[in-house]
Amino acid sequence: MSKQVEALDMQEVLAKVNPVLEKHGYDDGMLVGILQDVQAQFNYLPREALIAVAQRLGIALSRVFSVATFFKAFSLTPRGRHQLQVCMGTACHVRGAARILEKFETQIGIKAGQTSEDMKYTLETVGCVGACALGPLVVLDNEFEGHLTVDKIEPILERLD
Amino acid sequence: MITVNINGKDYSAEKDETVLAVAKRNFIYIPTFCHNEAVADYGSCRICMVEIWTKKGKNKLVTACLFPVEDGLKVETNNERVLFIRKNIAELLLAKCPASAEVAEIAAQLGVYETKYRIEKDGNKCILCALCTRVCDEVVGRKAISLVNRGINREVAIPFYDNAAACIACGSCVYICPTNAITMTDKDGIRTITMPNCEMKFALRKCNSCGREWIPEKQVKYFLSSAPGLTIEEFDLCQSCRK
Numbered sequence: 029m030s031k032q033v034e035a036l037d038m039q040e041v042l043a044k045v046n047p048v049l050e051k052h053g054y055d056d057g058m059l060v061g062i063l064q065d066v067q068a069q070f071n072y073l074p075r076e077a078l079i080a081v082a083q084r085l086g087i088a089l090s091r092v093f094s095v096a097t098f099f100k101a102f103s104l105t106p107r108g109r110h111q112l113q114v115c116m117g118t119a120c121h122v123r124g125a126a127r128i129l130e131k132f133e134t135q136i137g138i139k140a141g142q143t144s145e146d147m148k149y150t151l152e153t154v155g156c157v158g159a160c161a162l163g164p165l166v167v168l169d170n171e172f173e174g175h176l177t178v179d180k181i182e183p184i185l186e187r188l189d
Numbered sequence: 190m191i192t193v194n195i196n197g198k199d200y201s202a203e204k205d206e207t208v209l210a211v212a213k214r215n216f217i218y219i220p221t222f223c224h225n226e227a228v229a230d231y232g233s234c235r236i237c238m239v240e241i242w243t244k245k246g247k248n249k250l251v252t253a254c255l256f257p258v259e260d261g262l263k264v265e266t267n268n269e270r271v272l273f274i275r276k277n278i279a280e281l282l283l284a285k286c287p288a289s290a291e292v293a294e295i296a297a298q299l300g301v302y303e304t305k306y307r308i309e310k311d312g313n314k315c316i317l318c319a320l321c322t323r324v325c326d327e328v329v330g331r332k333a334i335s336l337v338n339r340g341i342n343r344e345v346a347i348p349f350y351d352n353a354a355a356c357i358a359c360g361s362c363v364y365i366c367p368t369n370a371i372t373m374t375d376k377d378g379i380r381t382i383t384m385p386n387c388e389m390k391f392a393l394r395k396c397n398s399c400g401r402e403w404i405p406e407k408q409v410k411y412f413l414s415s416a417p418g419l420t421i422e423e424f425d426l427c428q429s430c431r432k
Contacts, residue, residue, distance in 0.1 A: 088331075088355065091332065092335060093335065093348040094337050095348060097338045098339045
């Protein structure tokens, strides 16, 4: 929340938001689905997009903001090009997920929940991704990287552009 | 008409009334925070827990403000089981709102003076009952505020913590707050509404006769736009000078 985000051009925002609303038939009951699709367009939920969604659906901005802040899957700040989700579930935990996370944090130089200065990485922790046999693991742009050791982390990060 | 038994005495009630409504009418005290006649009941504070037995033999603890009465329902508002759970709820509320005199008062009624739970945030008064957001939605119709985030980060806020566009500065949220977590002052032509996480300022309109600043400009604008017959002259005089 700390980083200042520049205001976007409303015309450009509407060009991306309108087709999404069209697809969902301007149904405010589909708000979560609409926000998911809007986030897919921008990689996050820009302030202008939320205002546009509220206006076009004819619902209160406070409701859109409430939903957008409720779900962890939504981000109100820009996210990095690569999403790193380190699993902190029980199985990964006992196999040293804490050390894996620490290595990611020191390697990239950010804390969990933050995005790196160059917008390359967003580092997050998740409860359990249901792939306990692979633990400890990281979900890297929706791909599972399992059986991690601290030594494997640097090569993984170097592989990314 | 149906008959409900509360604390061993029979009372008549309408179908679909809540336990709390019947109890209140008959002067049976049940503590509440999140109940207010102006808005629909919500059941968030849990302090009004009572024990019920239905005719069919169901026995459980329910919130009096939400549970609809039925014929032959037996209610106890003050037995050991109820007081045990209510005291625990009071302790949780004390941990949530260490700065609230109102929470401390109801807790003291129950004999609870300290909490075994960790104090969440010093100085907090908000119990997250959502009365403010509900009155803004149901009565005022502006929906300027809502509950945002979730879990331990849940709080009342205006959109983006800075967008008070929908607020008309009516102060309904201030008046309805059961713990005075939202406050309001009118000074030097400015109405300031202070929420736990933000402060909003609104210009006030002066009375042409006595000079008192009596209504927020945004509220006047809202009235004018929602009632086509109204003219701006109607707001020249305050309530006292209008007679």
